[in-house]
Amino acid sequence: MTIYESDLPGVGKKFEVELDDGRRLVIVTHNTGKREVYMKANADADGEKLFEASDRLARKIGTILEGAYFQPVQTEEVETLLAEDTFIEWYSVTEDAEIAGQSIADARIRERTGVSIVAIQRDDELVSAPPPETVLEVGDTVVVIGDRDDCAQFETLLGEDVEE
Amino acid sequence: MATETALVDVGILFTAVAVAGLLASRVDQSVIPFYIVVGILLGSNVLGELPALAGSEVGIGGVAVTVPEATIGGVDLLAAIGGLALGETDFVVVGAEIGIVLLLFFLGLEFNLERLLESRDRIGKAGTVDLAFNFGIGLVIGYLLFGGLLAAFLTAGVVYISSSAIITKSLIDLGWIANAESEPMLGTLVYEDLFIAVYLAIASVLVLGGGDAGEAAGQIAIAIGFILALLALVAFGTGFFQRVLEADSNEFVVVRALGVTVLVAGIALALGVSEAVAAFFVGMAFSSTDHVHDLERLLEPLRDAFAAIFFFWIGLVTDPGLFTLSILGMIVAAVVLTTPTKLVSGFLGGKIYDLDDRRSVRVGLGMTTRGEFSLIIASLALSGAGSGIPVETAETIYAFTVGYVLVMSVLGTSLMQYSDRLEPVAVSWLERRRVGSVRPAEE
Numbered sequence: 001m002t003i004y005e006s007d008l009p010g011v012g013k014k015f016e017v018e019l020d021d022g023r024r025l026v027i028v029t030h031n032t033g034k035r036e037v038y039m040k041a042n043a044d045a046d047g048e049k050l051f052e053a054s055d056r057l058a059r060k061i062g063t064i065l066e067g068a069y070f071q072p073v074q075t076e077e078v079e080t081l082l083a084e085d086t087f088i089e090w091y092s093v094t095e096d097a098e099i100a101g102q103s104i105a106d107a108r109i110r111e112r113t114g115v116s117i118v119a120i121q122r123d124d125e126l127v128s129a130p131p132p133e134t135v136l137e138v139g140d141t142v143v144v145i146g147d148r149d150d151c152a153q154f155e156t157l158l159g160e161d162v163e164e
Numbered sequence: 165m166a167t168e169t170a171l172v173d174v175g176i177l178f179t180a181v182a183v184a185g186l187l188a189s190r191v192d193q194s195v196i197p198f199y200i201v202v203g204i205l206l207g208s209n210v211l212g213e214l215p216a217l218a219g220s221e222v223g224i225g226g227v228a229v230t231v232p233e234a235t236i237g238g239v240d241l242l243a244a245i246g247g248l249a250l251g252e253t254d255f256v257v258v259g260a261e262i263g264i265v266l267l268l269f270f271l272g273l274e275f276n277l278e279r280l281l282e283s284r285d286r287i288g289k290a291g292t293v294d295l296a297f298n299f300g301i302g303l304v305i306g307y308l309l310f311g312g313l314l315a316a317f318l319t320a321g322v323v324y325i326s327s328s329a330i331i332t333k334s335l336i337d338l339g340w341i342a343n344a345e346s347e348p349m350l351g352t353l354v355y356e357d358l359f360i361a362v363y364l365a366i367a368s369v370l371v372l373g374g375g376d377a378g379e380a381a382g383q384i385a386i387a388i389g390f391i392l393a394l395l396a397l398v399a400f401g402t403g404f405f406q407r408v409l410e411a412d413s414n415e416f417v418v419v420r421a422l423g424v425t426v427l428v429a430g431i432a433l434a435l436g437v438s439e440a441v442a443a444f445f446v447g448m449a450f451s452s453t454d455h456v457h458d459l460e461r462l463l464e465p466l467r468d469a470f471a472a473i474f475f476f477w478i479g480l481v482t483d484p485g486l487f488t489l490s491i492l493g494m495i496v497a498a499v500v501l502t503t504p505t506k507l508v509s510g511f512l513g514g515k516i517y518d519l520d521d522r523r524s525v526r527v528g529l530g531m532t533t534r535g536e537f538s539l540i541i542a543s544l545a546l547s548g549a550g551s552g553i554p555v556e557t558a559e560t561i562y563a564f565t566v567g568y569v570l571v572m573s574v575l576g577t578s579l580m581q582y583s584d585r586l587e588p589v590a591v592s593w594l595e596r597r598r599v600g601s602v603r604p605a606e607e
Binding site: 006007008009010011014026028031032033036038040044046047048049 | 274275282283328332335336339341342343346347350351353354456457460461464520
């Protein structure tokens with residue numbers, strides 16, 4: 001998934017998103033807030049304009065694309081960018097996880113990874129701001145906050161292969 | 165209060181500009197040449213001459229035409245129409261001045277030094293090629309046509325600087341903005357804009373200075389001091405500019421930004437420094453605050469309205485009688501010489517950005533348009549008539565520039581529109597040359 005970003009002085013910014021079939025989606029964000037969306041048949045082709053949208057409409061479309069209203073697939077991991085390189089992520093604790101059965105304090109999650117566990121979803125109840133003695137169980141969904149590296153570290157504790 | 169005629173005059177001005185803009189959009193052209201032409205037509209040199217014309221001969225471009233008398237129902241038609249002619253009132257002059265200030269203010273606002281430094285390699289190369297080719301040929305043309313170094317320097321600026329406004333708008337209208345060719349074009353424009361800010365500072369001192377060498381040195385010292393003060397403001401004044409615009413209403417933001425910009429530009433002009441350059445630096449100072457997008461959004465219509473007055477004024481003070489055969493010849497010569505230089509420098513700029521032949525040709529086609537900044541240089545020449553530059557030379561350069569911009573703005577816009585047909589021709593010609601040449605093809 002490659003995204004090319006370039007500055008357009010006096011106009012705004014341009015993002016080129018490589019699609020799976022080799023086509024490219026080009027999004028021009030104007031300084032005025034207007035978005036223009038183009039499609040390129042390939043990297044070298046001219047852009048065909050698909051549509052343009054106001055700032056508000058573009059955000060709406062973006063939220064729908066993000067799956068805020070309907071998620072057809074239960075994703076393993078949902079990334080939400082909080083600020084520059086700060087993520088809120090959801091993880092399931094599987095049987096492979098080395099920290100399954102340990103308490104947050106014993107697993108030394110904060111020291112080892114840098115992430116903070118902000119909530120744990122267990123069956124139908126949500127434990128928000130879990131105390132350090134809370135034990136992580138198989139089947140829990142853990143909500144953590146941290147930067148990209150912290151989250152990657154945490155994924156290793158869960159026994160997942162980290163893709164880079 | 166203004167007299168009722170003054171208000172009517174301004175009404176005629178805006179209506180004429182609106183009609184001209186409508187015409188321009190009908191024929192898919194830039195509005196700039198249309199604003200200028202309508203200014204010429206409504207000025208004292210065309211409309212104002214009508215009453216005196218009945219039965220006399222007019223010479224335009226060396227061709228003499230006899231004007232018939234026209235009276236309908238005892239009313240002298242020519243005199244009636246002639247009464248509508250607009251003079252160069254204070255409103256128009258100051259409005260045009262504000263137009264220049266806002267054009268350069270926006271240039272500074274959208275100018276991003278960090279961005280320039282980030283891609284300084286490619287922008288620097290493409291921009292330097294552009295500068296060498298076009299400023300170089302401008303110096304030669306200016307020296308040959310007008311004699312004298314200052315005239316050559318002014319002409320070089322006129323033919324070098326492409327029109328950011330027209331080119332950027334065309335890029336968006338044609339959808340090129342999503343393609344690779346937009347980057348070398350916009351990058352080169354950034355380079356040109358920075359160059360022109362420095363250039364205007366020097367040119368205004370030379371043109372407005374005049375007098376003896378000691379006086380000129382004093383002027384230059386003041387100019388440099390003022391610009392250094394402005395640069396210090398840009399570097400250390402971000403907090404101040406940020407606070408100036410801390411307002412929760414659009415009204416306050418607009419009024420305060422205008423206050424700061426126009427006041428600084430006015431002080432600059434009073435000190436003999438280019439008001440355009442001062443406005444550029446104020447724009448740059450605002451560009452590092454959080455309000456950039458608000459300012460762009462709020463001031464853009466204002467800029468366009470005043471810029472329209474500026475282009476109208478350019479036409480208003482243009483005497484079509486100045487377009488003698490010799491000046492028309494100069495314009496043709498400049499067009500013939502400086503269109504290819506932009507085509508070549510643009511093509512090379514595209515190559516510097518690793519574009520293929522077709523897109524590089526496109527960059528060249530797109531960069532040929534000249535517009536608002538050439539006219540700002542022309543108005544600078546006019547304002548210096550009699551002090552730093554002989555009156556006749558200044559007027560000749562002015563008329564030459566107006567005619568040149570009229571041609572180049574229409575030609576450049578058309579080249580971009582018809583690029584689909586021009587590209588294949590250029591690309592096949594390039595390929596034939598490569599096959600024919602001994603040099604290996606550059607890929």
